[in-house]
Amino acid sequence: MVFVAILAVGFLVTKGPQDLPLPQHEQFEIPEYGEDEDIVRHLAYTASYNHGTLVPDWVAWRLTKAWMCAEEVQNNGHFSFRRDPDVRDPKASREDYSRSGWDKGHMAPRADMKWNLKALEESYYFTNICPQDHKMNSSAWRKIEDLCRQMAYRYDLVYIVCGPIFTDHRHGTIGEACVQVPDAFFKAVAVEIDGALHTVGFIVDNSPQTYSPRHYAVTVDSVERVIGRNLFPRADEAAEATIDWKIWK
DNA sequence: CGGCCCTAATTT
DNA sequence: AAATTAGGGCCG
Helix, strand or coil, X not given: CHHHHHHHHHHHHHHCHHHCCCXXXXXXXXXXXXXXXXXXXXXXXXXXXXXXXXXXXXXXXEEEHHHHHCCCCCCCCCCCCECCCCCCCCCCCHHHHCCXXXXXXXXXXXXXXXXXXXHHHHCCEHHHEEEECHHHHHXXXXXXXXXXXXXXXXXXXXXXXXXXXXXXXXXXXXXXXXXXXXXXXXXXXXXXXXXXXXXXXXXXXXXXXXXXXXXXXXXXXXHHHHHCCCCCCCCCHHHXXXXXXXXXX
Protein backbone atom coordinates (compact mmCIF):
# COMPACT_ATOMS: atom_id res chain seq x y z
CA MET A 1 0.00 0.00 0.00
CA VAL A 2 2.72 2.43 1.01
CA PHE A 3 4.83 1.34 -1.94
CA VAL A 4 1.95 1.98 -4.31
CA ALA A 5 1.44 5.42 -2.78
CA ILE A 6 5.12 6.28 -3.18
CA LEU A 7 5.02 5.15 -6.80
CA ALA A 8 1.95 7.29 -7.41
CA VAL A 9 3.59 10.41 -6.00
CA GLY A 10 6.84 9.65 -7.81
CA PHE A 11 4.89 9.43 -11.04
CA LEU A 12 3.33 12.81 -10.36
CA VAL A 13 6.74 14.37 -9.81
CA THR A 14 8.16 12.85 -12.94
CA LYS A 15 5.36 13.72 -15.28
CA GLY A 16 3.95 16.88 -13.72
CA PRO A 17 0.38 16.76 -12.43
CA GLN A 18 -1.27 19.04 -14.98
CA ASP A 19 -0.86 16.80 -18.00
CA LEU A 20 -1.89 13.57 -16.38
CA PRO A 21 -5.08 11.71 -17.23
CA LEU A 22 -5.76 11.06 -13.59
CA PRO A 23 -8.89 11.47 -11.49
CA GLN A 24 -9.50 14.99 -10.33
CA HIS A 25 -8.56 14.27 -6.77
CA GLU A 26 -5.03 13.31 -7.75
CA GLN A 27 -4.11 16.98 -7.92
CA PHE A 28 -6.78 18.29 -5.66
CA GLU A 29 -4.47 20.05 -3.21
CA ILE A 30 -2.77 22.22 -5.83
CA PRO A 31 -4.12 25.78 -5.71
CA GLU A 32 -4.66 28.07 -8.63
CA TYR A 33 -1.44 29.75 -9.76
CA GLY A 34 -0.17 32.07 -12.46
CA GLU A 35 2.30 31.56 -15.28
CA ASP A 36 4.86 33.80 -13.58
CA GLU A 37 5.09 31.67 -10.45
CA ASP A 38 8.09 29.45 -9.77
CA ILE A 39 6.47 26.08 -9.11
CA VAL A 40 8.66 23.47 -7.45
CA ARG A 41 7.56 19.85 -7.30
CA HIS A 42 9.10 17.54 -4.74
CA LEU A 43 8.22 14.01 -3.83
CA ALA A 44 5.72 14.86 -1.13
CA TYR A 45 4.88 18.53 -1.65
CA THR A 46 4.47 21.17 -4.31
CA ALA A 47 5.38 24.80 -3.65
CA SER A 48 5.37 28.18 -5.32
CA TYR A 49 8.59 29.94 -4.36
CA ASN A 50 8.57 33.72 -4.25
CA HIS A 51 11.98 35.20 -5.12
CA GLY A 52 10.92 38.57 -3.77
CA THR A 53 9.83 37.53 -0.29
CA LEU A 54 12.26 34.54 -0.26
CA VAL A 55 9.53 32.36 1.21
CA PRO A 56 6.93 30.25 -0.57
CA ASP A 57 3.61 31.80 -1.55
CA TRP A 58 2.06 28.42 -0.83
CA VAL A 59 3.01 24.83 -0.10
CA ALA A 60 0.57 22.03 -0.93
CA TRP A 61 0.71 18.41 0.09
CA ARG A 62 -1.44 15.51 1.11
CA LEU A 63 -1.31 13.24 4.08
CA THR A 64 -2.51 9.66 4.12
CA LYS A 65 -3.15 7.20 6.89
CA ALA A 66 -0.91 4.72 5.06
CA TRP A 67 2.06 7.11 5.24
CA MET A 68 1.40 7.85 8.88
CA CYS A 69 1.35 4.15 9.69
CA ALA A 70 4.49 3.43 7.67
CA GLU A 71 7.76 2.66 9.39
CA GLU A 72 9.65 5.85 10.14
CA VAL A 73 12.85 6.51 8.22
CA GLN A 74 16.10 7.42 9.98
CA ASN A 75 17.27 11.01 9.94
CA ASN A 76 20.30 10.44 12.20
CA GLY A 77 18.49 12.60 14.71
CA HIS A 78 19.87 15.83 13.30
CA PHE A 79 18.30 18.70 11.46
CA SER A 80 19.65 19.68 8.08
CA PHE A 81 17.94 22.72 6.64
CA ARG A 82 19.25 23.27 3.13
CA ARG A 83 19.00 25.52 0.13
CA ASP A 84 16.74 23.92 -2.44
CA PRO A 85 18.84 22.74 -5.43
CA ASP A 86 15.74 22.90 -7.62
CA VAL A 87 15.14 26.60 -6.95
CA ARG A 88 17.05 29.40 -8.65
CA ASP A 89 18.54 32.42 -6.86
CA PRO A 90 17.71 34.53 -5.05
CA LYS A 91 16.66 32.15 -2.31
CA ALA A 92 16.88 31.88 1.46
CA SER A 93 19.65 30.06 3.32
CA ARG A 94 20.62 29.10 6.85
CA GLU A 95 22.54 32.26 7.60
CA ASP A 96 19.50 34.43 7.01
CA TYR A 97 17.61 32.71 9.83
CA SER A 98 20.55 32.15 12.16
CA ARG A 99 20.27 34.21 15.38
CA SER A 100 17.37 36.11 13.85
CA GLY A 101 15.05 35.22 16.70
CA TRP A 102 12.64 33.57 14.25
CA ASP A 103 12.04 29.85 13.86
CA LYS A 104 12.77 28.08 10.62
CA GLY A 105 9.15 27.00 10.50
CA HIS A 106 8.08 24.12 8.28
CA MET A 107 5.03 24.66 6.10
CA ALA A 108 4.62 20.96 5.27
CA PRO A 109 5.57 19.53 8.69
CA ARG A 110 8.54 17.28 9.21
CA ALA A 111 6.23 14.89 11.04
CA ASP A 112 4.13 14.43 7.88
CA MET A 113 7.20 13.28 5.91
CA LYS A 114 8.69 10.54 8.02
CA TRP A 115 7.46 7.75 5.73
CA ASN A 116 10.22 8.38 3.18
CA LEU A 117 13.79 9.65 3.50
CA LYS A 118 13.63 11.76 0.34
CA ALA A 119 10.36 13.32 1.44
CA LEU A 120 11.84 14.04 4.87
CA GLU A 121 15.00 15.62 3.50
CA GLU A 122 13.09 17.75 1.02
CA SER A 123 10.87 19.06 3.81
CA TYR A 124 14.01 20.78 5.12
CA TYR A 125 14.56 22.77 1.93
CA PHE A 126 14.02 26.49 2.47
CA THR A 127 11.35 26.25 -0.20
CA ASN A 128 9.23 24.79 2.61
CA ILE A 129 10.38 27.18 5.36
CA CYS A 130 9.12 30.53 6.68
CA PRO A 131 10.26 32.72 9.59
CA GLN A 132 7.80 31.84 12.35
CA ASP A 133 7.33 32.96 15.92
CA HIS A 134 8.66 30.15 18.09
CA LYS A 135 5.77 30.04 20.50
CA MET A 136 3.20 30.10 17.71
CA ASN A 137 5.06 27.38 15.80
CA SER A 138 5.39 25.05 18.75
CA SER A 139 1.94 25.68 20.16
CA ALA A 140 -0.98 27.01 18.07
CA TRP A 141 0.44 26.05 14.66
CA ARG A 142 1.51 22.65 15.93
CA LYS A 143 -1.96 21.93 17.27
CA ILE A 144 -3.38 22.58 13.81
CA GLU A 145 -0.80 20.19 12.35
CA ASP A 146 -1.80 17.64 14.97
CA LEU A 147 -5.43 18.05 13.94
CA CYS A 148 -4.54 17.41 10.28
CA ARG A 149 -2.71 14.22 11.18
CA GLN A 150 -5.66 13.16 13.28
CA MET A 151 -7.97 13.74 10.31
CA ALA A 152 -5.69 11.72 8.02
CA TYR A 153 -5.72 8.87 10.46
CA ARG A 154 -9.49 8.99 10.75
CA TYR A 155 -10.45 9.60 7.12
CA ASP A 156 -7.44 8.11 5.25
CA LEU A 157 -6.57 11.17 3.16
CA VAL A 158 -6.43 14.93 3.70
CA TYR A 159 -5.42 17.72 1.33
CA ILE A 160 -3.53 20.64 2.81
CA VAL A 161 -2.22 23.93 1.49
CA CYS A 162 -0.66 26.66 3.60
CA GLY A 163 1.58 29.67 3.39
CA PRO A 164 2.43 33.15 4.64
CA ILE A 165 0.21 36.23 4.76
CA PHE A 166 1.77 39.64 4.24
CA THR A 167 -0.17 42.73 5.26
CA ASP A 168 1.84 45.60 6.71
CA HIS A 169 5.23 43.83 6.79
CA ARG A 170 5.52 44.85 10.42
CA HIS A 171 8.35 42.39 11.15
CA GLY A 172 10.61 43.54 8.34
CA THR A 173 13.24 41.20 6.97
CA ILE A 174 15.99 38.93 8.30
CA GLY A 175 19.43 38.10 7.00
CA GLU A 176 21.66 39.42 4.29
CA ALA A 177 19.26 38.13 1.66
CA CYS A 178 16.37 40.02 3.31
CA VAL A 179 13.92 37.20 3.90
CA GLN A 180 10.54 38.81 4.57
CA VAL A 181 8.93 37.84 7.87
CA PRO A 182 5.22 37.05 7.38
CA ASP A 183 2.56 38.88 9.39
CA ALA A 184 0.43 35.75 9.64
CA PHE A 185 -0.08 32.29 8.14
CA PHE A 186 -2.98 30.55 6.47
CA LYS A 187 -3.82 26.89 6.20
CA ALA A 188 -6.63 25.24 4.26
CA VAL A 189 -7.62 21.62 4.79
CA ALA A 190 -9.98 19.41 2.80
CA VAL A 191 -11.21 15.88 3.35
CA GLU A 192 -13.69 13.73 1.46
CA ILE A 193 -16.10 11.72 3.60
CA ASP A 194 -18.71 9.48 2.00
CA GLY A 195 -18.46 11.40 -1.25
CA ALA A 196 -18.92 14.78 0.41
CA LEU A 197 -16.12 17.31 0.64
CA HIS A 198 -15.48 19.05 3.94
CA THR A 199 -13.10 21.97 4.35
CA VAL A 200 -11.78 24.23 7.07
CA GLY A 201 -9.33 27.10 7.06
CA PHE A 202 -7.10 28.73 9.66
CA ILE A 203 -5.44 32.10 9.96
CA VAL A 204 -2.86 32.48 12.72
CA ASP A 205 -0.99 35.68 13.48
CA ASN A 206 2.81 35.41 13.46
CA SER A 207 3.06 36.20 17.17
CA PRO A 208 3.05 34.09 20.38
CA GLN A 209 -0.26 32.31 19.70
CA THR A 210 -1.20 29.37 21.94
CA TYR A 211 -4.93 28.81 21.52
CA SER A 212 -6.51 25.65 20.09
CA PRO A 213 -7.30 25.30 16.37
CA ARG A 214 -10.93 26.32 16.69
CA HIS A 215 -9.91 29.79 17.85
CA TYR A 216 -8.19 30.39 14.50
CA ALA A 217 -10.71 28.60 12.29
CA VAL A 218 -12.34 30.38 9.37
CA THR A 219 -13.93 29.16 6.15
CA VAL A 220 -11.64 28.33 3.25
CA ASP A 221 -13.70 30.83 1.34
CA SER A 222 -12.59 33.65 3.64
CA VAL A 223 -8.96 32.50 3.51
CA GLU A 224 -9.15 32.76 -0.27
CA ARG A 225 -10.44 36.31 -0.01
CA VAL A 226 -7.60 37.29 2.32
CA ILE A 227 -4.81 35.89 0.16
CA GLY A 228 -6.52 36.53 -3.16
CA ARG A 229 -6.15 33.01 -4.48
CA ASN A 230 -8.41 30.05 -5.19
CA LEU A 231 -7.02 27.29 -2.99
CA PHE A 232 -9.07 24.24 -3.97
CA PRO A 233 -10.10 25.00 -7.57
CA ARG A 234 -12.01 21.72 -7.85
CA ALA A 235 -14.08 22.18 -4.71
CA ASP A 236 -17.56 23.61 -5.06
CA GLU A 237 -18.22 26.90 -3.37
CA ALA A 238 -20.68 25.54 -0.85
CA ALA A 239 -18.04 23.18 0.55
CA GLU A 240 -15.62 26.09 0.96
CA ALA A 241 -18.19 28.36 2.61
CA THR A 242 -19.09 26.11 5.53
CA ILE A 243 -17.32 24.41 8.42
CA ASP A 244 -18.78 21.17 9.72
CA TRP A 245 -17.71 21.05 13.36
CA LYS A 246 -18.83 17.45 13.73
CA ILE A 247 -15.93 16.59 11.41
CA TRP A 248 -13.18 18.88 12.69
CA LYS A 249 -13.71 18.60 16.44
C1' DC B 1 7.00 11.00 30.08
C1' DG B 2 7.53 10.92 24.74
C1' DG B 3 6.63 13.35 20.45
C1' DC B 4 6.89 17.51 18.28
C1' DC B 5 8.56 22.12 17.43
C1' DC B 6 12.98 24.01 17.48
C1' DT B 7 17.99 26.71 19.01
C1' DA B 8 23.14 27.50 19.26
C1' DA B 9 28.11 26.35 19.14
C1' DT B 10 31.58 23.70 17.15
C1' DT B 11 33.90 20.94 13.77
C1' DT B 12 34.48 19.02 9.17
C1' DA C 1 27.74 24.14 3.09
C1' DA C 2 26.87 20.43 6.00
C1' DA C 3 27.44 17.30 10.01
C1' DT C 4 27.94 16.80 15.06
C1' DT C 5 26.84 17.75 19.66
C1' DA C 6 24.25 19.69 23.34
C1' DG C 7 20.16 21.63 24.85
C1' DG C 8 14.96 23.94 25.63
C1' DG C 9 9.60 24.80 25.36
C1' DC C 10 4.96 23.02 24.55
C1' DC C 11 1.45 19.54 24.83
C1' DG C 12 -1.42 15.33 25.61
